[in-house]
Amino acid sequence: MDALDPGLIARAVDGDRQAFAELVERLHPRALRFAHRMLGDSPDADDAVQDTFIRVWKALPRFRVGSPFDPWFFKILGNRCRTALEKRRRDMTETLEPELAAEAAAPDPYQLDDVHRVLARLPAEQREAFLLYHVEGLSYEEIAQVTGAGLSALRMRVKRAMDTLRARLVEVTHA
Amino acid sequence: MITLLLALTMGTGQPDPLLGVRDPQLRTLAQTELRAAVQKGLPTAPLIAKTLEGQLKQAPAPRIAMALKALTARMELVKTKLGSATEPELVAGADALAAGVSPDALAALRRMWPERSIALPIGVLTELVTRGVEPKLATREVINLLNRRATPQQLIQLGYDVSNDVRRGQGAHAALDVRVRGLMGSLLPAPAGSTAIPARP
Amino acid sequence: MRDEVMHDPVLRPLVETARQLPDRNPALVARILAATATPVRRPWWQRWTVPAFAMATLAATIMVWRREAATPMVPAVATSGTDSVQPTRVAPASPVAPVASGDGVLPATVPVRFAFDAAAATTVHLVGDFNGWDATATPMQRAGDGRWVSDVALAPGRHVYAFVVDGTQWLTDPHAPRASDDDFGQGGSVLMVRVP
Numbered sequence: 351m352d353a354l355d356p357g358l359i360a361r362a363v364d365g366d367r368q369a370f371a372e373l374v375e376r377l378h379p380r381a382l383r384f385a386h387r388m389l390g391d392s393p394d395a396d397d398a399v400q401d402t403f404i405r406v407w408k409a410l411p412r413f414r415v416g417s418p419f420d421p422w423f424f425k426i427l428g429n430r431c432r433t434a435l436e437k438r439r440r441d442m443t444e445t446l447e448p449e450l451a452a453e454a455a456a457p458d459p460y461q462l463d464d465v466h467r468v469l470a471r472l473p474a475e476q477r478e479a480f481l482l483y484h485v486e487g488l489s490y491e492e493i494a495q496v497t498g499a500g501l502s503a504l505r506m507r508v509k510r511a512m513d514t515l516r517a518r519l520v521e522v523t524h525a
Numbered sequence: 526m527i528t529l530l531l532a533l534t535m536g537t538g539q540p541d542p543l544l545g546v547r548d549p550q551l552r553t554l555a556q557t558e559l560r561a562a563v564q565k566g567l568p569t570a571p572l573i574a575k576t577l578e579g580q581l582k583q584a585p586a587p588r589i590a591m592a593l594k595a596l597t598a599r600m601e602l603v604k605t606k607l608g609s610a611t612e613p614e615l616v617a618g619a620d621a622l623a624a625g626v627s628p629d630a631l632a633a634l635r636r637m638w639p640e641r642s643i644a645l646p647i648g649v650l651t652e653l654v655t656r657g658v659e660p661k662l663a664t665r666e667v668i669n670l671l672n673r674r675a676t677p678q679q680l681i682q683l684g685y686d687v688s689n690d691v692r693r694g695q696g697a698h699a700a701l702d703v704r705v706r707g708l709m710g711s712l713l714p715a716p717a718g719s720t721a722i723p724a725r726p
Numbered sequence: 727m728r729d730e731v732m733h734d735p736v737l738r739p740l741v742e743t744a745r746q747l748p749d750r751n752p753a754l755v756a757r758i759l760a761a762t763a764t765p766v767r768r769p770w771w772q773r774w775t776v777p778a779f780a781m782a783t784l785a786a787t788i789m790v791w792r793r794e795a796a797t798p799m800v801p802a803v804a805t806s807g808t809d810s811v812q813p814t815r816v817a818p819a820s821p822v823a824p825v826a827s828g829d830g831v832l833p834a835t836v837p838v839r840f841a842f843d844a845a846a847a848t849t850v851h852l853v854g855d856f857n858g859w860d861a862t863a864t865p866m867q868r869a870g871d872g873r874w875v876s877d878v879a880l881a882p883g884r885h886v887y888a889f890v891v892d893g894t895q896w897l898t899d900p901h902a903p904r905a906s907d908d909d910f911g912q913g914g915s916v917l918m919v920r921v922p
Contacts, residue, residue, distance in 0.1 A: 592909035648884030
């Protein structure tokens with residue numbers, strides 16, 4: 351994981367536009383990776399990332415320089431993705447049958463390869479915990495800050511996610 | 526107008542809206558269906574057109590009558606889902622239902638475009654589904670595009686492009702995916718309230 | 727546990743794939759920088775600086791934004807079947823300029839020329855949803871070399887049509903996509919009327 355320079359973050363917190371631009375440049379592929387896994391490779395994911403950086407820019411003056419940046423950043427991004435999922439589900443519930451709405455709110459399976467399709471079928475909470483832990487490299491303590499969930503619950507989510515993924519991947523491989 | 530004409534004709538011997546229908550059995554059956562439509566507050570022009578279409582295709586009269594009943598039922602459902610609906614919307618909606626589009630999808634389109642006719646986006650949706658796009662996916666993409674303020678021209682172009690891509694052998698979902706991505710690049714990024722849009726200077 | 731997954735032969739490929747970073751997205755970066763170009767109210771103890779870079783970024787990204795937002799509408803219909811000996815439909819060479827604009831205002835109708843090659847035919851009529859499938863409403867005219875043509879004004883959008891030869895024979899356009907028809911089992915041809 352390419353760690354961000356604390357000096358860069360400090361300058362961005364200080365209102366340095368160039369530092370913020372560099373932060374966006376360095377961080378946006380990672381943000382897109384997370385958003386795409388949470389929302390599918392859709393415009394919603396781009397919107398979530400754009401909105402996240404706007405919120406980050408506004409909230410940076412309140413960031414405590416020296417504290418870990420990743421949990422702070424992913425808390426904003428995670429919230430934004432959850433809101434997008436919820437909005438998608440709500441919109442779909444208004445317009446489609448409930449069971450269809452839940453299915454339609456998940457990332458679009460037609461745009462994903464086998465691996466991502468399997469990932470997309472996880473419940474959102476499990477998918478989020480799995481991605482933050484195994485893909486973004488956050489600790490359980492940090493994920494607790496991001497999600498507000500307890501440590502044991504998070505460990506359980508990641509374990510369940512792994513069990514489900516393993517079973518489905520075996521299924522896909524044998525199909 | 527045609528409804529009025531029909532009402533006049535049936536009682537007063539005015540010009541016959543089914544003038545082009547030669548088969549007496551078909552005329553009788555069609556008149557029954559036209560009356561039923563009038564009672565339900567539906568336009569009769571689409572039913573007359575369907576009668577002529579069936580006649581052109583040399584379908585037997587009972588089959589044409591069944592098609593008229595089905596069309597009436599579909600228009601009735603569209604009317605229920607859209608609230609008030611214009612004749613082009615009823616016809617487009619009925620075609621969409623016949624193609625496999627869900628009634629709720631039509632209601633969703635109405636909510637997206639309350640101030641103008643949705644016959645056009647319904648037609649695009651029908652075209653996508655006819656080419657093999659799964660109806661739920663087609664609905665989601667069209668709604669997403671409307672949400673991003675795609676213009677009618679862009680919607681038509683999408684239907685046209687996907688249709689052509691499929692004719693050239695591309696898979697319907699792949700074609701839709703590629704064309705939607707192409708279109709997204711030229712659209713505003715966000716619906717109001719869900720995403721920030723840079724303020725204009 | 728994190729290392730454990732990399733020793734799992736089933737999960738390892740998934741995690742490796744999931745860790746792949748997408749390409750950088752310059753358009754997205756430009757939008758973010760444009761959207762954050764307005765200064766944020768900062769605590770009094772923080773130094774207030776808006777470097778020249780910020781203004782330069784603002785100017786550049788607004789230009790990008792404007793270009794994106796003002797992307798012109800799609801080009802005109804360009805279908806051509808004039809070199810074909812098969813029944814076909816061709817678009818008008820110079821369609822009437824529409825009122826269409828980026829705000830989605832559409833012209834009521836767009837002129838479309840239909841062409842059909844049927845040298846042996848005595849009569850050819852154009853039928854479709856636009857003329858109520860009336861086989862007498864839109865006769866086509868001979869245009870030489872066995873070609874029949876008809877110019878009609880159609881509303882933008884999806885239309886289904888066919889040709890009727892000698893009053894009875896129903897023929898579709900082999901160069902156009904087919905419509906489905908559960909009612910009678912013989913779908914017509916589909917035309918998406920675009921706006922120039």
